[in-house]
Amino acid sequence: MNTIAYLDRLGIDSQSLGEPSRSTLRRLQRAHVTTIPFETLAVNGDPFDDADDGEGVHLDLPHLFEKIVEREHGGFCFELNGLFNWLLTELGFDAERVAARVIGSDGSARPPANHHTNVVELDRRYVVDVGMGVPSMRRPLPLDGEVRTDEAGVSWRVVESDRPDETHRTQYRYEPDGEWQDRYLFTDTPRMLTYFEATCDYLQSAPESTFTGDPVVMRATDGGHVKLSPETLTRYVGSESTESPVAESEWHDVLEETFGLDYRGA
Incomplete structure (x- = not known):
């Protein structure tokens, strides 16, 4: 782990970081x-290159560092939270890998x-997640039910699960008086990164997996989120969204300009 290079990737001067604390974690x-x-x-590979099937996801920490930090690519939860956990522990945080279950639109x-998330022990225990799509969790979320609202106007909380197989449930809502929506279930039992390998292999190969269709790219912005599919760029502010068509000839330019990703020739 080269923590200075990782922090540079995040736009953070390592000399300004300070000791492990809630504000540093946030x-x-x-x-x-x-x-x-x-x-x-x-x-998925390049959506406009029939010969590109994607390099595959490999849960090996040096590989993840090379991909995300050195080549400046992104990833999905097992990669992003997997590597972030390594950074946190190198910086002195008490961070544990935790297995979760994202709840689908059908409630399953x-x-x-x-899903791979992280739980960090400070003054309290916090969920710390950098590997979700829209909406993204932007700040540490305490496990005691306290509601935290981010600068995009999304409120988050962790409540007790009503299922016998998991102990906690993360929820979010866009409006102060809106209905809470379930995000994922989890039990804060520490896991090794290898624990996620079987599900990671399934999600990147099974025809019924939500990840084996068209590729998707998402990132949090100052006031919301932005999402790119092969044909559309969607900008989210709160629960509202606007879509703009993206032509094939423009797609790689949008990918680089909006998300900082250059996959041409990757």
């Missing part, structure tokens, strides 16, 4: 989600361990 998390995109191009939470 700064790291926000910088991560607004800088390094959630993207599935390693799974399958397969098990379909």
Whole structure:
């Protein structure tokens, strides 16, 4: 781990970081989600290159460092939270890998361990996640139910799970009096990175996986989120969104200008 190079990737001067604290953790998390995109191009490949099937996702920490920090690519949860956990521990945080289950639009939470998140022990225990799509979690979220609202206007909380197989449930809402929406379930049991390998392989190869269709790229912005599909660029502010068509000839330029990713010839 080259922490200086990783922090440079996040736009953070290592000399300005300070000791492990809640404010330092919040700064790291926000910088991560607004800088390094959630993207599935390693799974799907270039949508306009029939010969590019993607390099695949490999849960090896030196490989993840080379991909995300040195080549300045993004990744999905196992990659982003997997590497971020390494950075946090190198910086002196008490950070644990935790398996979670993202809840689908139909209410299902399958397969098990379909999401990697982190729990950090400070004055309290916090969920710290840099590996989600829209909306992204921008700040540490305490496990005691306290509501935290970010600068994009999204409120988050962790509540007790009503399922026998998981202990906690993360929820979010866009409006102060809006309905809470479930994001994912988890139990804060520490796991090794290898624990996620089977589900990672399934999600990047199974025809029924949500990740084996068209590639997607997402990143948090100062006031919302931005998302790129093969045909559309979508900008989110709160629960509102606007779509702009993206021509094939423009797609790689948008990818580089909006997300800082250059996959041409990758």
